[in-house]
Amino acid sequence: MRTHAQAVVIGGGVVGCSILYHLAKLGWTETVLLERDELTSGSTWHAAANIHGLHDVTNISRLQHYTMTLYKQLEAETGQSCGVFQPGSLYLAQTEDREHQLRLQEAKARRYKMNFHEVSRDEAERLHPLVNFDGVRCIMFEPDGGNVDPSGVTHAYAIGARQMGAEVQRFTPVTATEAQPDGTWIVRTTKGDIATPWVINAAGLWGREVAAMAGLHLPLIPTEHQYFVTETIAEIAAMDRRLPSVADRDGEYYLRQEGKGLLVGAYERDMKFWAEEGTPLDFAHDLFPDDLERIEANMMRAIDRVPAVGAAGIKRVINGPMIWSPDANALFGPVPEMRGYFCCNGIIPGFSQNGGLGKLAAEWMVEGEPSLDLFGWDLARFGAWAGRAFTKARVEDQYAHRFKIHFPGEEREAGRPMRRRPAYAMQAGMGAKFGLNYGWEHPLFFDENIPDSAGFTRQPWWDVVGREARMLRENAGIIDISNFAKYRVAGPGAADWLNAIFANRMPVVVGRSCLTPLIGKRGGVAGDFTVTKLADDEFWVLGSGMAERFHQRFFRAVPLPEGTTFDSLTDAVCGFNAAGPRSRDLLARLTNADLSNVAMPFFRSARITVAGVDCVAIRVSFTGDLGWEVHCAAADQVALYTALLGAGKAVGAGPVGSRALMSLRVEKGYGSWGRDYSPEYWPQESGLDALIKRDKEFLNKNSWLAIADQAPREQMTMLEIDAVGADATGGEPVFLPDGTPAGQVSSGAYGYSLGKSLAIAYLKAGLTKPGDTVEVAILGRAHTARVLARPPFDPDGLRLRDMAPAMVPAQ
Numbered sequence: 001m002r003t004h005a006q007a008v009v010i011g012g013g014v015v016g017c018s019i020l021y022h023l024a025k026l027g028w029t030e031t032v033l034l035e036r037d038e039l040t041s042g043s044t045w046h047a048a049a050n051i052h053g054l055h056d057v058t059n060i061s062r063l064q065h066y067t068m069t070l071y072k073q074l075e076a077e078t079g080q081s082c083g084v085f086q087p088g089s090l091y092l093a094q095t096e097d098r099e100h101q102l103r104l105q106e107a108k109a110r111r112y113k114m115n116f117h118e119v120s121r122d123e124a125e126r127l128h129p130l131v132n133f134d135g136v137r138c139i140m141f142e143p144d145g146g147n148v149d150p151s152g153v154t155h156a157y158a159i160g161a162r163q164m165g166a167e168v169q170r171f172t173p174v175t176a177t178e179a180q181p182d183g184t185w186i187v188r189t190t191k192g193d194i195a196t197p198w199v200i201n202a203a204g205l206w207g208r209e210v211a212a213m214a215g216l217h218l219p220l221i222p223t224e225h226q227y228f229v230t231e232t233i234a235e236i237a238a239m240d241r242r243l244p245s246v247a248d249r250d251g252e253y254y255l256r257q258e259g260k261g262l263l264v265g266a267y268e269r270d271m272k273f274w275a276e277e278g279t280p281l282d283f284a285h286d287l288f289p290d291d292l293e294r295i296e297a298n299m300m301r302a303i304d305r306v307p308a309v310g311a312a313g314i315k316r317v318i319n320g321p322m323i324w325s326p327d328a329n330a331l332f333g334p335v336p337e338m339r340g341y342f343c344c345n346g347i348i349p350g351f352s353q354n355g356g357l358g359k360l361a362a363e364w365m366v367e368g369e370p371s372l373d374l375f376g377w378d379l380a381r382f383g384a385w386a387g388r389a390f391t392k393a394r395v396e397d398q399y400a401h402r403f404k405i406h407f408p409g410e411e412r413e414a415g416r417p418m419r420r421r422p423a424y425a426m427q428a429g430m431g432a433k434f435g436l437n438y439g440w441e442h443p444l445f446f447d448e449n450i451p452d453s454a455g456f457t458r459q460p461w462w463d464v465v466g467r468e469a470r471m472l473r474e475n476a477g478i479i480d481i482s483n484f485a486k487y488r489v490a491g492p493g494a495a496d497w498l499n500a501i502f503a504n505r506m507p508v509v510v511g512r513s514c515l516t517p518l519i520g521k522r523g524g525v526a527g528d529f530t531v532t533k534l535a536d537d538e539f540w541v542l543g544s545g546m547a548e549r550f551h552q553r554f555f556r557a558v559p560l561p562e563g564t565t566f567d568s569l570t571d572a573v574c575g576f577n578a579a580g581p582r583s584r585d586l587l588a589r590l591t592n593a594d595l596s597n598v599a600m601p602f603f604r605s606a607r608i609t610v611a612g613v614d615c616v617a618i619r620v621s622f623t624g625d626l627g628w629e630v631h632c633a634a635a636d637q638v639a640l641y642t643a644l645l646g647a648g649k650a651v652g653a654g655p656v657g658s659r660a661l662m663s664l665r666v667e668k669g670y671g672s673w674g675r676d677y678s679p680e681y682w683p684q685e686s687g688l689d690a691l692i693k694r695d696k697e698f699l700n701k702n703s704w705l706a707i708a709d710q711a712p713r714e715q716m717t718m719l720e721i722d723a724v725g726a727d728a729t730g731g732e733p734v735f736l737p738d739g740t741p742a743g744q745v746s747s748g749a750y751g752y753s754l755g756k757s758l759a760i761a762y763l764k765a766g767l768t769k770p771g772d773t774v775e776v777a778i779l780g781r782a783h784t785a786r787v788l789a790r791p792p793f794d795p796d797g798l799r800l801r802d803m804a805p806a807m808v809p810a811q
């Protein structure tokens with residue numbers, strides 16, 4: 001066994017083996033995979049191993065598509081059969097929402113040239129004569145769908161990796177992982193130690209135990225999961241072809257051919273956790289006793305749809321464990337607080353995703369960043385707040401509603417309320433409905449009579465949000481922005497350190513602020529921040545709240561100078577944005593500070609007192625309107641909020657939630673990190689290039705220089721859409737009128753103050769110009785839209801600068 005390796009993969013399930021293989025593909029061949037037992041000893045060996053290409057999240061579809069197309073190539077490369085059957089998959093919609101979901105996926109498939117299209121009932125009956133399609137309103141067919149042999153795939157990866165020079169050690173349990181002072185690791189096993197710069201936790205069912213060896217807690221819990229296989233079915237035995245699988249998600253089961261019978265699996269409401277306290281170390285190639293009663297309701301729905309299931313006897317039942325994260329997505333990526341520790345845990349559809357996960361894991365370690373934006377999988381989306389109670393409640397909800405549609409902007413209730421600010425009770429008393437942002441409860445909208453709901457179409461709260469947005473544009477509004485990430489950098493090296501990280505030049509004069517991008521390893525936009533100089537050696541940095549842990553990877557990349565400190569203020573500091581044309585009148589009632597354009601112009605800051613509360617005020621607003629952010633100590637939040645709301649009454653202002661903020665910022669064309677700004681887009685594509693200073697050093701400058709002078713591949717563009725009843729929300733593909741794929745929406749909203757349905761989209765450069773007509777696939781159906789030259793709200797920035805039109809310099 002090697003004593004030194006470029007990387008050590010812990011776990012010989014399908015995921016660990018895929019990572020080993022993909023690392024070798026990118027040139028890291030001095031690697032070792034350690035498996036405590038035989039390969040496949042966790043969840044892998046007993047999986048039903050269905051494969052699907054389409055997913056609601058576009059990038060996950062792209063990765064699943066990659067995985068599905070890899071199997072044949074893997075077989076050819078290694079000579080190891082992966083047992084690939086691709087008779088196709090039929091997707092059934094029984095409800096209108098499911099139809100919208102499938103049509104949207106079909107439009108995305110067209111955009112990315114994936115194989116997924118609608119078929120008629122006649123065609124579906126020809127493809128699968130055993131299915132009763134009554135009550136099905138829409139059927140899609142994925143010709144590449146099917147299933148693989150779990151053991152074959154795992155061994156093929158292992159063989160492929162070995163052929164390239166990697167080492168696979170079976171029956172070699174890892175007993176410890178020890179971080180070394182120089183940032184490398186010693187991995188201890190029963191057969192000796194290995195020194196390595198990278199430890200990869202791919203220990204599946206034992207992901208928690210392996211993480212704990214490094215002092216890491218992962219929010220994961222295993223559950224039981226069952227499927228059964230029927231005896232031979234005569235009609236199937238008589239066929240000379242294999243039947244497609246059936247994805248009847250409204251029926252909450254999956255079904256496919258296995259041998260000459262059928263395999264049916266279910267995610268039952270009455271789910272069962274397993275090994276909550278820890279996965280037993282002596283568990284391997286084990287199963288649980290059958291418990292078909294638990295999945296009876298799902299089985300009955302399967303029998304209604306495919307009566308042959310009910311007529312056949314049951315040959316075999318598999319009841320095995322799988323391990324879940326709170327949102328059923330992978331916990332993926334390097335641990336921000338550690339050097340050289342990579343996680344790939346909590347993978348549910350391992351056979352649809354192993355290839356993509358392996359490829360992106362390898363890219364991240366070898367090249368420094370994955371080629372696709374994966375924030376939805378990044379383990380940094382959870383912090384310490386995602387504790388056991390939250391994880392358990394969310395996993396229960398995820399398992400029991402595995403096939404429930406994830407609507408855009410949905411807020412699931414399980415495990416909540418989570419972290420609350422002092423003003424939470426006050427907001428709840430005002431009828432606030434709350435959303436979750438990196439564990440913080442934050443108000444979405446205010447109306448005691450309207451419940452929150454989610455759907456593809458405009459929801460009952462649509463009018464409420466419209467009232468809030470219009471109130472702000474006409475008078476003013478008070479938005480709780482406490483969930484922004486806030487950092488304080490202080491000390492003699494503060495300016496140098498910030499300049500070494502951010503691409504813009506940091507403010508030199510006290511009281512000034514700047515906007516700045518953070519550049520990723522591929523030259524894209526890893527973040528956007530507002531930096532304010534509050535004192536000679538003190539800066540405040542405001543950024544995306546949900547990316548707080550994600551951004552630690554970047555902040556930790558540059559050592560802090562001696563005597564300089566970096567602290568998160570996100571917990572300790574709360575904030576409100578008072579914005580709108582009368583926001584100055586509102587604040588002036590509560591402070592003696594001079595808020596005039598002369599004393600405090602746009603993008604200036606000051607420490608001021610508002611209603612007796614010490615605040616940092618920054619004249620900036622994500623609404624695109626005149627406004628101030630006022631930040632205070634958390635203990636003062638209620639006092640400040642009470643005062644703002646009281647003064648607001650006199651100017652026709654009231655509380656405004658984050659759904660209205662979304663509409664307001666889209667009207668103004670402001671991008672938001674995680675939607676419009678992402679490492680996948682270059683600054684010149686996102687319109688942030690003007691904020692980058694070539695004549696200074698900053699993090700990943702060379703990566704940026706490599707792409708800085710290249711023409712944009714896509715361009716962030718505003719669209720006005722002829723939409724009635726449903727607006728774009730993000731992810732909808734955009735086509736030219738002749739059907740040519742043109743791009744995709746990154747954010748969408750109804751612009752209430754303009755009376756227009758709007759979207760921010762990335763369109764292929766050179767394909768369209770302002771005034772052109774395109775089609776946006778809202779609900780998967782073509783909606784005519786026009787390309788706008790500029791954001792439709794206040795494109796000259798008169799409102800936020802509070803200037804009369806005549807004061808704007810001629811362009």
Ligand SMILES: Cc1cc2nc3c(=O)[nH]c(=O)nc-3n(C[C@H](O)[C@H](O)[C@H](O)COP(=O)(O)OP(=O)(O)OC[C@H]3O[C@@H](n4cnc5c(N)ncnc54)[C@H](O)[C@@H]3O)c2cc1C
Nearest residue numbers: 011013015036042043044048049050174204205349350351
């Ligand atoms: C009944 C059932 C049906 C399923 N059906 C499907 C399906 O149809 N389609 C699909 O895509 N997915 C399906 N899955 C899920 C799929 O099985 C998983 O997503 C996948 O197997 C996860 O693989 P893994 O490599 O992450 O983990 P695992 O398979 O759990 O592998 C982890 C490995 O790490 C090893 N290990 C742990 N600790 C150590 C240590 N200290 N030292 C060395 N090695 C260690 C273990 O022995 C194990 O081999 C199903 C799961 C179940 C339970």
